Amino acid sequence: MRRRDFLTVLIGSAVASPRASRAQDYPSRPVRFIVGFAAGGPNDILARLMSEWLSVRLGQPFVVENRPGAAGNLAAEAVVRAPADGHTLLLLGPSNAINASLHDRLDFDILRDIAPVAGITREPLVMVVNPSVPVKTVAEFIALAKAHPGTITMASAGNGSSPHVAGELFKMMNGVDLVHVPYAGGGPALKDLIGGRVQMMFEPMSASIEPVRSGKLRALAVTTAMRSPALPDVPTMGDSVPGYEASAVTGIGVPKDTPAEIVATLNAEINAALADPKIKARLADMGGMELAGSPADFGRIFAGEIEKWAQVVKSSGAKPN
Numbered sequence: 001m002r003r004r005d006f007l008t009v010l011i012g013s014a015v016a017s018p019r020a021s022r023a024q025d026y027p028s029r030p031v032r033f034i035v036g037f038a039a040g041g042p043n044d045i046l047a048r049l050m051s052e053w054l055s056v057r058l059g060q061p062f063v064v065e066n067r068p069g070a071a072g073n074l075a076a077e078a079v080v081r082a083p084a085d086g087h088t089l090l091l092l093g094p095s096n097a098i099n100a101s102l103h104d105r106l107d108f109d110i111l112r113d114i115a116p117v118a119g120i121t122r123e124p125l126v127m128v129v130n131p132s133v134p135v136k137t138v139a140e141f142i143a144l145a146k147a148h149p150g151t152i153t154m155a156s157a158g159n160g161s162s163p164h165v166a167g168e169l170f171k172m173m174n175g176v177d178l179v180h181v182p183y184a185g186g187g188p189a190l191k192d193l194i195g196g197r198v199q200m201m202f203e204p205m206s207a208s209i210e211p212v213r214s215g216k217l218r219a220l221a222v223t224t225a226m227r228s229p230a231l232p233d234v235p236t237m238g239d240s241v242p243g244y245e246a247s248a249v250t251g252i253g254v255p256k257d258t259p260a261e262i263v264a265t266l267n268a269e270i271n272a273a274l275a276d277p278k279i280k281a282r283l284a285d286m287g288g289m290e291l292a293g294s295p296a297d298f299g300r301i302f303a304g305e306i307e308k309w310a311q312v313v314k315s316s317g318a319k320p321n
Contacts, residue, residue, distance in 0.1 A: 027086060030060055031061070034075045045206070046250055053276070073099055091252060115255070115258055125204050128218065156201065163189070165309050165318065189203075224289075
């Protein structure tokens with residue numbers, strides 16, 4: 001071999017070997033999976049579902065670490081500051097997309113500082129009312145709201161939450177005046193909605209599906225473009241309000257500059273999980289639809305969510321709690 005060719009191969013091997021080694025050795029220790037909300041909620045359930053799968057498939061514990069606070073910003077910042085070695089993951093959800101425009105000053109940029117790994121699910125919200133509200137369709141609700149402006153209450157999990165901005169989008173598109181009642185979380189809001197202390201809410205299907213099935217709440221529409229197999233008799237919002245779409249998009253991110261080989265490993269395993277019949281059934285039971293695809297696919301979807309909700313936040317004047 002000529003000296004020049006030999007040096008080319010030698011240098012190429014020296015550069016490639018550490019990268020290949022990092023991918024082959026990954027993960028070399030337990031992986032932290034940080035969730036910006038308390039244990040027991042939909043975000044936590046999804047993280048634990050993926051953690052169990054990844055732990056078995058990759059041979060190291062993937063440990064869910066709940067870091068509630070600041071609507072997910074504390075968790076996001078912790079991952080932004082973590083080493084870019086694939087041993088710290090972030091559960092990305094609607095709050096991360098909304099926070100990008102809701103907060104004027106953040107110490108990080110979610111698109112710049114977090115690299116997309118894979119989507120997990122796209123979950124509908126459900127427009128639900130207390131059964132005492134005398135409507136059975138979206139059209140009837142709009143008519144009632146216009147006949148009694150400023151009197152119908154709309155609960156949410158807090159200012160800038162996914163239920164809040166979904167409701168603001170509904171108000172904007174239909175020209176209705178609803179009274180927003182923010183709560184410190186979806187659980188208290190749902191409890192008061194069932195109790196009749198508030199009248200309407202846009203609530204993620206994973207939380208609203210059982211009250212709907214039991215008759216404690218009445219579902220008027222799902223907010224995704226297509227009907228949900230979990231509530232097949234409930235129409236889409238688009239059937240009554242053309243162009244309306246809202247959903248809770250959830251996936252996984254890592255600190256920027258995490259090696260592409262590690263991102264590819266995680267992406268492949270998450271997509272394998274989404275194809276597993278047991279996990280598919282669990283997601284379907286929660287009302288979610290698998291969001292399989294490449295890191296770039298999820299990156300485009302998440303960037304689209306940021307852009308969409310920025311317009312709603314600006315138009316509605318929504319402010320953080």
